[in-house]
Amino acid sequence: MNGNTGKIINVDLDKGSIETEILPEEYYTKYIGGSGLAAKLFWERGNISADPLSPEAMLIFMNGPFAGLRLSGASRNSVAGRSPLTGNWGDSSCGGYFAPELRYAGYDGIIIKGKAGKPSIMLIEDEKINILPAPEYWGKGTDEANRAIKEKYGKNYRTLIIGPAGENLVKYAIILNEGHHAFGRAGFGAVMGSKNLKAIVVKASGKNMKLADPEKYEELRAELNPKIKEALASDVMRENGTAANLEGGVVSGDVPIKNFTSNYWEEMGQELNGGILTEKYLTKRRACAYCSIACKRVVEVKEGPYAIPEGPGPEYETITALGSLIGSMDLAAVCKAGRVCNDLGIDTISAGGTIAWAMEAFERGDITEKDTGGIKLLWGDMATVIDKILPEIAARKGSLGMLLAEGSLSAAVKTEKDTINYTVQSKGLEVPMHDPRGGGHGLALAYAVSPRGACHVASPMLFMEMGACFYPEIGFEYELEPMTDENKAETAVIAVALGAIENSACFCQFADREIAIPEWVGLFNSVAGYNWDAPDMMKAGTRVFYLKRLINYLFGRTAKDDALTPRILEPARDGEPEGVVINFEGMKNKFYELMGMDPVKGIPSRKKLEEYGMGVEAKKVWRET
Amino acid sequence: MEYWKDENEPIKAFVKLFEAAMVDDELTGGLKKVNQLILFDYTENGPNCSFWVDCRNGELKVGPGKPAEEPDMTMSLSADDAHRSWSNKLNPVMAITRKKIRVKGSATGLLKLAPKLKKVAAIYVTVLKDLGWEDKILA
Structure with missing residues (x-):
């Protein structure tokens, strides 16, 4: 092989x-x-x-x-x-x-x-x-x-x-x-x-690898590595990390604030952005294996209540999830909270999402100190987050730790009150730190139809809406207006295939934005010898997406689970997207139609599966027809 | 050029735009934080079609042509695309992706500048009206 x-x-x-x-x-x-x-x-x-x-x-x-x-x-x-x-x-x-x-x-x-x-x-x-x-x-x-x-x-x-x-x-x-x-x-x-x-x-002791066409691959690699390294976006992320444009995100309303209750907090954008992280706490830049972007941060907070020694620093998702989402603009505290999550082994996005839900529930009186073991859950109280909440979650200690260790949806169900409406999740996975109301309406669709639940890397929809890529060879050569539903379902059809390719090829979404479709195909062919053209490659991506849908169907998930909780679909209360309504159902219905998916079962039709060489799989889910 | 009769018109509009921004404390404060010498280069539409903004050292200055010193950042595009951009009719990210806007210099400066430019653009229509150029306002 x-x-x-x-x-x-x-x-x-x-x-x-x-x-x-x-x-x-x-x-x-x-x-x-x-x-x-x-x-x-x-x-x-x-x-x-x-x-x-x-x-x-x-x-x-x-x-x-x-x-x-x-x-x-x-x-x-x-x-x-x-x-x-x-x-x-x-x-x-x-x-x-x-x-x-x-x-x-x-x-x-x-x-x-x-x-x-x-x-x-x-x-x-x-x-x-x-x-x-x-x-x-x-x-x-x-x-x-x-x-x-x-x-x-x-x-x-x-x-x-x-x-x-x-x-x-x-x-x-x-x-x-x-x-x-x-x-x-x-x-x-x-x-x-x-x-x-x-x-x-x-x-490993060696590096033996057999490629289909090593010369062609080396030729491509020699072109692509500098192209990726020298791209403006790479330069920006190398300089200031993945939070480099956080301030711009605040202006457009993309950055979630206090459990997605607000889309604008100017001072926070000025305090939490990657440039400030660089100025105040960065000690080194780091990269994943062979990557020339080097977006990883190493930070040290030398003094103050949140002092931490030199070590891994937060990226955008962590800065936002453990910052603005829970009402804080204290970057030192975010650095420490991220470090604590790493050491305890907790996902910062779901932790932030779950804690933000709990803070709102506490503010509303839906959970009280009786439920939290006497801990007050207050927006921006980072000392409590770092010293009490995160350790209790990791240890499943106390009533609060037991409640929040299950994630926001399970915690909301346990309250036996109407608190699910302000969980911010899809299929039980907390929404990542891009608010579709300001980031782009197509992202709402992408979150909802993603097999694993709300996910910003299941597809490159975010990049496609902001205009950070275009792929004329596969029909994506038009410009999108982020704050409308226009062409979003059509784009999602391309995006889910591309995302499946990225996640199957195990490629970084920041690096591969610089790779054109013919280069993608060239990589697969020179490395693995697939002899693909662009439609073959896209077909493989769509097939992967379909298969994950089938697995979810066997778990009992259907079209109704391709949903978002009300908070993310209600009009934004402030900022750039204030008052704008997302036409979610319209986008979803169109996407289903274009993907040949059953509007009840949420899976591709038998015919569509057969078209993608999935006849065997089709028999398992379409037995009755 | 689609929107301008000569290379002087866009520079007149854009310099006026920044002069108008300077009377707004919030805009001025924001731009000063960028702390860069920026050249807006539209010379593909004429050799004098450019202007600069100097927001270094707590000051804010603007002028036509090229700055006396080497700019920290240069944004090169056509004067028509600049008009679309100030009119919020051009997605700057997409324009950069498609090489309609070319950026040279500090990436950090660009990211500091971008949110501020959006606020400056908010008064562009007023500036065009003040110049008597309602016909240039994009619907």
């Missing part, structure tokens, strides 16, 4: 068995890799009725075809399976350094089932793969565990580690690579914790 290794590791922690397996090439040509290939394997082998935190649940890590090939943004990795937070299909992408090392060791992915008898780690050294008891790391924060593992095995051993939140099955626990890069969303840290698996550690 070219490009991919074709080989995965199957681990059964119940039996203590470890086997390697060669996958059929057709799996790759149809589902690419990453979250697409993971979906294919889950569809075939997953136990649909299994609780995501039970031993039967599958935890899948999967590389894309470009892992380790020294191309900017192309060495990410996906984790996938059933999300414990949402109960739906879940996947999450992570940059960092794990994917290349796994690839160099000879594997495209890992499938883990079962539960180890005691806290363990998985150690991969080329062909030598072991599950090792490792109770000494259990209970430790990600930073301490990462340092201890590297001290024991070597600093070049690459790590995936969960924190106390994962051990305690917090539903939005993360998995962290090198203590800095997160599989942030959908709670796979809890799945790892449920398997008594504290860490996965990998070290």
Whole structure:
């Protein structure tokens, strides 16, 4: 096989068995890799009725075809399976350094089932793969565990580690690579914790890779890496990180404030933006493997109540989720809150979303100090967030920790009051930090139809609406007006396919904006030898999207679940988008029609599935016709 | 040019725009925070079709032509696209993506400047009216 290794590791922690397996090439040509290939394997082998935190649940890590090939943004990795937070299909992408090392060791992915008898780690050294008891790391924060593992095995051993939140099955626990890069969303840290698996550690001795056309690939790589590096957007993010344009986002109404109750807070934009982070706290810029953008931040807060030593710094989502969303514009506090989340192993987006919901509920009197164990939940009270709320969530300690560890939707249900209306989520996943009312109405559609729930990286809709890309070769050559529904359904059809390609190829959305469609096709063909043209590639992307929809259907999700909670669809109360209404149902209905999806079941028609070479899958969901 | 009869007209409008912005304390304060010497370069429509804004060192100055010093940032585009941009009829991100706007210099400066320009643009229609150029106002 070219490009991919074709080989995965199957681990059964119940039996203590470890086997390697060669996958059929057709799996790759149809589902690419990453979250697409993971979906294919889950569809075939997953136990649909299994609780995501039970031993039967599958935890899948999967590389894309470009892992380790020294191309900017192309060495990410996906984790996938059933999300414990949402109960739906879940996947999450992570940059960092794990994917290349796994690839160099000879594997495209890992499938883990079962539960180890005691806290363990998985150690991969080329062909030598072991599950090792490792109770000494259990209970430790990600930073301490990462340092201890590297001290024991070597600093070049690459790590995936969960924190106390994962051990305690917090539903939005993360998995962290090198203590800095997160599989942030959908709670796979809890799945790892449920398997008594504290860490996965990998070290390769070689870099043998077989490409279909190495010369052509090198030619493309030599063109693309400088193109990505020199792009204005890359320059901006290298300089000031992913929060570089936060102030601009505030002006357009894209940045959520106080649980999405406001779309404008000028001072906050001036205090929390990436330029201020650079000026006040940045000590180093860092990059994921082989990436020339270097958007990662290393920060130090030298003094004050939120002093932290030099270490991983927050990116845009964290700055907003643990800043404006919970009513704070204290950047030092945000840096510390982000660091605490990393160490405890908590997703900053879902944490921010859940805490913001709780703060609003407290303000409204829907939850009281009786529910919170005496803790007052006040907008912008960062000391309480950092010292009490986050630790209690990670430990599932006290009534507040128990309530919020389940995520905003479950917490709202538990209140037995009408609080779901002001959770801000889709399919149970908290909405990321771009408000469609100001960021672009198409984003509302993209959030709602995303298989894993509200997700800003399931498709490049945000970039397409803002005008940061255009793809004439696949029909996206028109300009969009963000604040209308015009052409949004048509654009979403392209966007979901592109997003599926990105997440299956495990590409970074910041880097690949600079890659034109013919270059995308050239990459796949030169690396894996698919002999694709642009329609073939787009078809593979749409197929991946369809498959994830089918998996969700088996979980009981239908068209009615492609929804957003009322808060995000009510007209904005202030700022640029004040009073504007999103025509959500109109966009959704049109999207369904264009995608050939059943308006009740929410899945593609039998005919559409057959058109995409998914006749076998169609039989499973369209048995009655 | 679609909107201008000669290269002097756009510069007259845009310099006037910034002069009008200078009487607004909020706009002035915002622009000063950018702290850059910026050249708006429309010379594809004529050799003198450019103006500069100097918001360094707590001051705010504007003038036609090219600045005496090397600018921190240069934004190059056509005078027609500049008119569309000030009229909120041109998506600047898309214009940059499609190379209609070319930016040279400080990326940080650009991001500081962009939100302020949006506020400056809000008074562009008034400036055109003051100049008696209602016919140039884009619907």
